[in-house]
Amino acid sequence: MTVTENQAPAQPEVGRARRRKEDQRLITGRTRWTDNLQVPGMLHLAMVRSPFAHARITAIDVEAARKARNVVAVITGQDVKDEQGSLPNAWPITPEQVTPAHPPVAVDEVHFAGEIVAVVVARSAAEARDAAELVDVDYEELPAVLDLKEAAQDTVLAHPDLGTNKSALWVFDSKEAGTGGDVEDAIRQARDGGVLIEREFRQQRLIPAFMEPRSVLVDPTGEQITMWTATQIPHILRFLLAAVLGVPESKVRVIAPDVGGGFGGKLQTTPEEFIAMVLARRLGKPIKYTETRSESLLSAHHGRDQWQKLTLAATKDGTVTGFKVELLANLGAYVALVGGGVPVLGAFMFNAIYKFPAYHFACQTVLTNTTWTDAYRGAGRPEATFGIERMMDELAAELDMDPLEVREKNWIKHEEFPFTTVAGMEYDSGNYEAATARAKELFDYDALRREQAERRERQDPVQLGIGVSTFTEMCGLAPSRVLGSLDYGAGGWEHASVRMLPTGKVEVVTGTSPHGQGHETAWSQIVADRLGVPFEDVEVLHGDTAISHKGLDTYGSRSLVVGGEAVVRAADKVIEKAKPVAAHLLEASVDDLEFSAGRFGVKGTDKGLTIQEIALASFAAHNLPDGIEPGLDSDATFDPVNFSFPHGTHLCAMEVDTETGETRMRTYVCVDDVGVIVNPLIVEGQVHGGLVQGIAQALWEGATYDDQGTLVTGSFVDYTLPTAADTISFVTENTTSPATTNSLGTKGVGEAGTIASTPCVVNAIVDALRPLGIHDVEMPCTPERVWRAIQNASAGSVDETQRDTAPHFDPDQPNQDTPDPEGGAR
Amino acid sequence: MIPASFDYVAPQSLTDALAALAEHGDDAKVLAGGQSLLPILRMRLNAPSVVIDLGKVTELQGISDEGDHLVIGAMTTYAAVLASEAVSTHAALLSKAVATVADPQIRHRGTVGGALVHADPAGDVGAPVLALDAELVIAGQGGATRTVPAADFFEDLFTTAVGEDELLTQIRIPKHTGWGAHYEKFVRVSHQWSIVAVAATVRAEGGSIAEARVGLTNMGSTPLRATAVEQALVGQSATEEAVRQACARAADGTNPPSDLNGDADYRRHLASVLTRRAVLAAAGA
Numbered sequence A: 001m002t003v004t005e006n007q008a009p010a011q012p013e014v015g016r017a018r019r020r021k022e023d024q025r026l027i028t029g030r031t032r033w034t035d036n037l038q039v040p041g042m043l044h045l046a047m048v049r050s051p052f053a054h055a056r057i058t059a060i061d062v063e064a065a066r067k068a069r070n071v072v073a074v075i076t077g078q079d080v081k082d083e084q085g086s087l088p089n090a091w092p093i094t095p096e097q098v099t100p101a102h103p104p105v106a107v108d109e110v111h112f113a114g115e116i117v118a119v120v121v122a123r124s125a126a127e128a129r130d131a132a133e134l135v136d137v138d139y140e141e142l143p144a145v146l147d148l149k150e151a152a153q154d155t156v157l158a159h160p161d162l163g164t165n166k167s168a169l170w171v172f173d174s175k176e177a178g179t180g181g182d183v184e185d186a187i188r189q190a191r192d193g194g195v196l197i198e199r200e201f202r203q204q205r206l207i208p209a210f211m212e213p214r215s216v217l218v219d220p221t222g223e224q225i226t227m228w229t230a231t232q233i234p235h236i237l238r239f240l241l242a243a244v245l246g247v248p249e250s251k252v253r254v255i256a257p258d259v260g261g262g263f264g265g266k267l268q269t270t271p272e273e274f275i276a277m278v279l280a281r282r283l284g285k286p287i288k289y290t291e292t293r294s295e296s297l298l299s300a301h302h303g304r305d306q307w308q309k310l311t312l313a314a315t316k317d318g319t320v321t322g323f324k325v326e327l328l329a330n331l332g333a334y335v336a337l338v339g340g341g342v343p344v345l346g347a348f349m350f351n352a353i354y355k356f357p358a359y360h361f362a363c364q365t366v367l368t369n370t371t372w373t374d375a376y377r378g379a380g381r382p383e384a385t386f387g388i389e390r391m392m393d394e395l396a397a398e399l400d401m402d403p404l405e406v407r408e409k410n411w412i413k414h415e416e417f418p419f420t421t422v423a424g425m426e427y428d429s430g431n432y433e434a435a436t437a438r439a440k441e442l443f444d445y446d447a448l449r450r451e452q453a454e455r456r457e458r459q460d461p462v463q464l465g466i467g468v469s470t471f472t473e474m475c476g477l478a479p480s481r482v483l484g485s486l487d488y489g490a491g492g493w494e495h496a497s498v499r500m501l502p503t504g505k506v507e508v509v510t511g512t513s514p515h516g517q518g519h520e521t522a523w524s525q526i527v528a529d530r531l532g533v534p535f536e537d538v539e540v541l542h543g544d545t546a547i548s549h550k551g552l553d554t555y556g557s558r559s560l561v562v563g564g565e566a567v568v569r570a571a572d573k574v575i576e577k578a579k580p581v582a583a584h585l586l587e588a589s590v591d592d593l594e595f596s597a598g599r600f601g602v603k604g605t606d607k608g609l610t611i612q613e614i615a616l617a618s619f620a621a622h623n624l625p626d627g628i629e630p631g632l633d634s635d636a637t638f639d640p641v642n643f644s645f646p647h648g649t650h651l652c653a654m655e656v657d658t659e660t661g662e663t664r665m666r667t668y669v670c671v672d673d674v675g676v677i678v679n680p681l682i683v684e685g686q687v688h689g690g691l692v693q694g695i696a697q698a699l700w701e702g703a704t705y706d707d708q709g710t711l712v713t714g715s716f717v718d719y720t721l722p723t724a725a726d727t728i729s730f731v732t733e734n735t736t737s738p739a740t741t742n743s744l745g746t747k748g749v750g751e752a753g754t755i756a757s758t759p760c761v762v763n764a765i766v767d768a769l770r771p772l773g774i775h776d777v778e779m780p781c782t783p784e785r786v787w788r789a790i791q792n793a794s795a796g797s798v799d800e801t802q803r804d805t806a807p808h809f810d811p812d813q814p815n816q817d818t819p820d821p822e823g824g825a826r
Numbered sequence B: 001m002i003p004a005s006f007d008y009v010a011p012q013s014l015t016d017a018l019a020a021l022a023e024h025g026d027d028a029k030v031l032a033g034g035q036s037l038l039p040i041l042r043m044r045l046n047a048p049s050v051v052i053d054l055g056k057v058t059e060l061q062g063i064s065d066e067g068d069h070l071v072i073g074a075m076t077t078y079a080a081v082l083a084s085e086a087v088s089t090h091a092a093l094l095s096k097a098v099a100t101v102a103d104p105q106i107r108h109r110g111t112v113g114g115a116l117v118h119a120d121p122a123g124d125v126g127a128p129v130l131a132l133d134a135e136l137v138i139a140g141q142g143g144a145t146r147t148v149p150a151a152d153f154f155e156d157l158f159t160t161a162v163g164e165d166e167l168l169t170q171i172r173i174p175k176h177t178g179w180g181a182h183y184e185k186f187v188r189v190s191h192q193w194s195i196v197a198v199a200a201t202v203r204a205e206g207g208s209i210a211e212a213r214v215g216l217t218n219m220g221s222t223p224l225r226a227t228a229v230e231q232a233l234v235g236q237s238a239t240e241e242a243v244r245q246a247c248a249r250a251a252d253g254t255n256p257p258s259d260l261n262g263d264a265d266y267r268r269h270l271a272s273v274l275t276r277r278a279v280l281a282a283a284g285a
């Protein structure tokens, strides 16, 4: 047996910009994606989907399909209605929440275009698809409600049997909660003598558009039923498959093999997973289903989709005195897994980095006949950050102040941490001054302001705008107790095991489920430092409930701050376990040992043993102290006491071609504080990717339906995702205020870039056009929208975008509908 | 997605290809680079029973110089056009337009002939071919060929002069040696189809414009010539002001679509701005 030599890393691993160890197999494609897997005897599914947004199914003729070549079965909702269950909503946000049943295969009615009405099982995917074309469905079309505001009026119902489209109203009020004053007082005072900014913003609908389409394979032929699936949440899925379908949890094994991106889009338990499970059990045969890109865009959950009505009260010197937020949030046709919880995650973030004395938040979730919505990168926090950061710019413009100055006037000073906010969150650490100062310096803020003035002066057809956005977010989901208090269906802890193999190699088992984040590399770096073993000797295992039996998976920028801390604690337990063995073998007292760089040394001597030597001795178990079990393997479960609060300052310069409305990014600088950084290269990758996704919301992406409820952006021809060719080189840097809630001092970074970049870009475009009297452009800020805003402004009229955003809360102005059924004080 | 099943034939010569087409008639579809046809088959918008692949018909590939004309085989890929010095010297406008088509992968598969026969009004080769007064050679049954001027080639949305049993074989382009050229393509993201694009090529003489040709992409159901602009440009100095005037009515007689990327009135506005920019760039101003 060869035993690994101890080669403790010369420099600490944490902080090294290591290339990701998983990349070779991921980039070359020499790996296991779900759709690559082949199981003998495997059957294939094809789905028949509704072309109508709302319809009653009057008849389904499956005869022709059933007779087609190599078709094994054709199943309708009627056939499986007693065994398919209803897809779960894990976060009913209020006890009264109206939640429609969500059968995986529609039984009597369909509620959005794309819903599954029949399933063909055949010996090949091609034959299944061919036969699916032969299924003949008769529909009786029903009136569909597609528009969010219209749905809130309850005139046309998405689910007529529920009697309303309004699912839940979730309210937070700082006066009631005792975390601050009365917003209505602040608004009254601002009305006479102060400043009141009233705006309404639209968060358009987005499609997560992960690179790997969803795929699922179920093999029921062993003692356990195994499901491989392209998911972010193998553990949660296993639990819910068992809970919903009544299969003993112990008989279900879920494996997330390599998964090609999720962005929240794979934080779901899908109809397709449930159908594959039900049919595999029924037929006793392995079954695979892989969606097409068109099916993915159509039926995998969408994100965002809100109207935000915002009222900001301030004094004339720019001090904010109160902020009132009224949201309408579109759930789509069903309340998805997290569903209405997504906007609620934003409830604690509209006050952002600021010291607002009074705050009120109300969110009405609404059902419509559109694709269901759920988490999308940032989930609730980008929406909140957009709302407040657009408003801070509007306040600055109103008072003719510099937008950074207004922010500084209101933000929490670094010496004030820890700070309890008006939304009741305790921010542990941060330094907004430092991040902002560095960002300004890298951006050359003053020079760009001068150029802006010059272009205005000479009426250059290409105007320059400077956008500012700060952000903080609550991530690292999350303290189980807090989640419990919000009626979330699960906890927020994370689990890890560290196993010392006899050869000195180390296996780390994590409950997180990476799908592109680089956990294998980062966790290896952490363990290499902790145990003093080479980086290459650490193997990270994940995403299989039979191997990683405990975990709560990956979303909400939680993996490092919660899962990484569990790894740290498990590694520390290994050292503790090894200590008495080392002492015994070295014939020393435990107190005389010191552990450093992977070696237990006897103080004051050159005697010592490496952790690998002890692992072997412990494996052989020939000579262990009395009462000590063989083996050093250790587990830890970590439940954080608080969220993680990264923050950052983002600055961007946009050129706006006033002749065509085209916008072009000139410079983008961000300085983010994500606490202590384990791997700077991974952090940079997360920030770059996040920025592009956030910028894409501002400029390019938007899911659109026609008035029949057909998704117009049903392919990448019309759903315009950016590529590297559309972006510039970003300048990204970091400041570091270590988190106080985990031992590494890390904060979440997975969503950071997405959160601040959207308002930053829109603020820049509006800043360029403000002299024309423009103070909003609806997202995505397409050239046509920008051009129309300019046309209408110069024609002295008010265009549609304008109307939506002008002060509008007077009785004869549009956008008077309130998300608050009580009428809400104004 | 998976297309409906079909038979596949790969003839080795033009004669065999025409014979296969005659044999299968309406049930057949010709495959060039597949960059338009395959998405159509995969989305099951069309389900031919036979696909006739022209990939092995080598006589349809390549670019040759025939004195006052360049002759481009229908099966010549975009990449081959881009690599051709003859094209960049004598028909620079085509090189400039082809460079904006999709991305390198698609340009290595897609063919000029396939694009012309597909005749998507947002496609980028129609306008330059039209502006350069090209002629299209079409082979019919029994080996007969006919030559159609570009102005008569494009009939409607996705419809050309090429009949069901015919094949496009060549694109003949009169040399425009020494003409400046520019293709101004307006898109929201780089890999997108043209929202509007303008193909302009200009022969300048001592600071003023002696001749100009302007083609418009996606301003109607076919590529269009902005003849009024061409005439108005003759004799103008290549300055911003003079060209602006001449291009103001670039959208006259067009019938642009309204869609997610813009309503017709916005496209009309874009046409005049982009025409000015294209002409100025082509004139080297």
Ligand SMILES: Cc1cc2nc3c(=O)[nH]c(=O)nc-3n(C[C@H](O)[C@H](O)[C@H](O)COP(=O)(O)OP(=O)(O)OC[C@H]3O[C@@H](n4cnc5c(N)ncnc54)[C@H](O)[C@@H]3O)c2cc1C
Pocket: B029, B030, B031, B032, B033, B034, B035, B036, B037, B038, B039, B054, B074, B075, B100, B101, B102, B103, B106, B109, B110, B111, B112, B113, B114, B115, B117, B118, B120, B122, B123, B124, B125, B162, B166, B167, B168, B169, B191, B192, B193, B194
């Ligand atoms: C993602 C993507 C982006 C794209 N972006 C652009 C873009 O920005 N601009 C642009 O202009 N185009 C774009 N295209 C289309 C591309 O240019 C296609 O290559 C082109 O339209 C068709 O050429 P092809 O050789 O691939 O033809 P195919 O797809 O093989 O055939 C197209 C049609 O022409 C017929 N056909 C082909 N050759 C002949 C012939 N010799 N005689 C008779 N009939 C024939 C076929 O039967 C078929 O009906 C894009 C395509 C894709 C997939």
